Amino acid sequence: MDSLPPNLTINGSRLWQSLMDMATIGATPKGGVCRLALTDLDKEGRDLFVRWCEEAGCTVTVDRIGNIFARRPGRDPDLPPVLMGSHLDTQPTGGRFDGVYGVLAGLEVIRSLNDLNYETDAPVEVAVWTNEEGTRFAPSMVASGVFAGEFDLEYGLSRADMDGRTVGEELARIGYAGDAPVGNRPLTAYFEAHIEQGPILEAEGKTIGVVTDAQGQRWYEITLTGQEAHAGPTPMARRKDALVGAARVVEAVNRIGFTHQPGACATVGLMQIHPNSRNVIPGRVFFTVDFRHPDDAVLARMDAELRAEVARIAAETMLDAEMEQIFYYAPVRFEESCVAAVRKGVERTGHSWRDMVSGAGHDACYVARVAPTAMVFIPCVDGISHNEVEDATPEWCAAGCEVLLLAVLEKAVRKG
Structure with a gap:
């Protein structure tokens, strides 16, 4: 890679314009994006990405769980590709950069290689992974999980939203139920x-974070069931108030997170109260718990403490409790040579950088199980994400893409 021409760089203005153009699809009044997985807006975003890739001379394929792969050929078609990518789906009140930046930075790498008429030895590809966010269909990262063999295809296609629509049905509806096999394809790197x-x-x-590891995660769904009753005539001592029990579990979740510092995160992010009437004692509450920690042993202790707390609180409040862990992956250590390729790229650019652990889950965490993998982070304003005000600067976006280009070439170009 040391023999690369000095003008090998990316077009930061074009990358920024692509990000802004994609952000118009599902744009929200506060400047964010709502583009939930496999909705009509997701289809519109996918269609635009596919068109851009085809205009860049890529061959586009779609697998059976809707993952999109756009390939720029290399000199040696027998070499496994170097893959880049992320996702296009967003949170309901999401931002303009989460996920989509990794997709369009990958596309910009290909466009820039085209501009310079530069040939790699290995093919270079960009992927769009289906349903990374897990907002509409739980769990998150289900399609990259199928790709990596964590879930089988039937499981992935059967995931249903709150209205009972499945991933398989919605893929067919929007025209992205591909016929390519999912996974079992070699990659030089991701x-x-x-x-x-x-x-x-x-x-x-x-300016750059060189990601060495990612936190492990456990997701739970909990239902507490008591008895609905009139808010006026029912004495306090005779109540079986499911919301009171849920509130105590929320407090316990928060306490568990603080107990296991540094590194622990503990969140209740979704709650549904039945019957949700102002003068009826809640008879049933459904809610979610999200635990994260970079040490799997600590994550296991958090799991044990949650189970004990739910059982204790249910007994004290005279409630029935159902608890299911619906999602788990262990902490991830990214592959050494890929991390080194990112470091080499950032040192070549001269951007300031540091090593870091990812606190969020990413498709890279599953792909790392089947291919050498690493990640490149750029800052976001005030650290805010999963929010309509999520923001980044054109300079940060360009810097991360420059590092991505150099890391990809470290793996896609033969030495000597």
């Missing part, structure tokens, strides 16, 4: 560029 989704880089004045 690189994913992403906004940090936290405050560390901006606070330290660093």
Whole structure:
């Protein structure tokens, strides 16, 4: 890679314009994006990406769970591709950069290689992974999980939203139920560029995060069932109030997170109360719990503590409790040579950088199980993500894409 021409760079203005153009699809009044997985807006975003890739001379294929792969050929078609990518789906009140930055930075790498008429030895590809967010269809990252063999295809296609529509049905409806097999394809390497989704880089004045590890996660769904009753005539001592029990579990979840510092995160992010009437004691509450930690042993202790707390609280409040862990993956250590390729790229660009652990889950965490993988982080303003005000600067976006380009070439070009 040391023999690369000095003008090998990316077009930062074009990358920024692509990000802004994609952000018009599902744009929200507060400047964010709502483009939930496999909705009509997701189809519109996918269609635009596919068109851009075909205009860049790529061959586009779609697998059976809707993952999109756009390939730029290399000199040696027998070499496994170097893959880049992320996702196009967003949170309901999502931002303009989460996920989509990694997809369009990958496309910009290909466009820039085209501009310079530069040939790699290995093919270079960009992927769009289906349903990374897990907002409409739980769990998150289900399609990259199928790709990596964590879930089988039937499981992935059967995931249903709150209205009972499945991933398989919605893929067919929007025209992205592909026929290519899912996974079982060799990769030379996988690189994913992403906004940090936290405050560390901006606070330290660093432009690039070289991601060495990612936190493990456990997701739970809990239902507490008591008895609906009139809010007036029912004495306090005789109530079986499911919301009171849920509130105590929420407090316990927060306490568990603080107990296992540094590194632990514990969140209740969704709650449904039945019958949700102002003068009826809640008879049933459904809610979710999200635990994260970079040490799997600590994550296991958090799991044990949650189970004990739910059982204790249910007994004390005279409630029935159902608890299911619906999602788990162990902490991830990214592959050493890929991390080194990112470091080499950032050192070549001269951007300020630091090593870091990802606090969020990414498709890279599953792909790392089947291919050498690393990630490139750029800052986001005030560390805010999963929010309509999520923001980044054109300069940060261009810097991360430059590093991505150099890391990809480190793996896609033969030495000597």
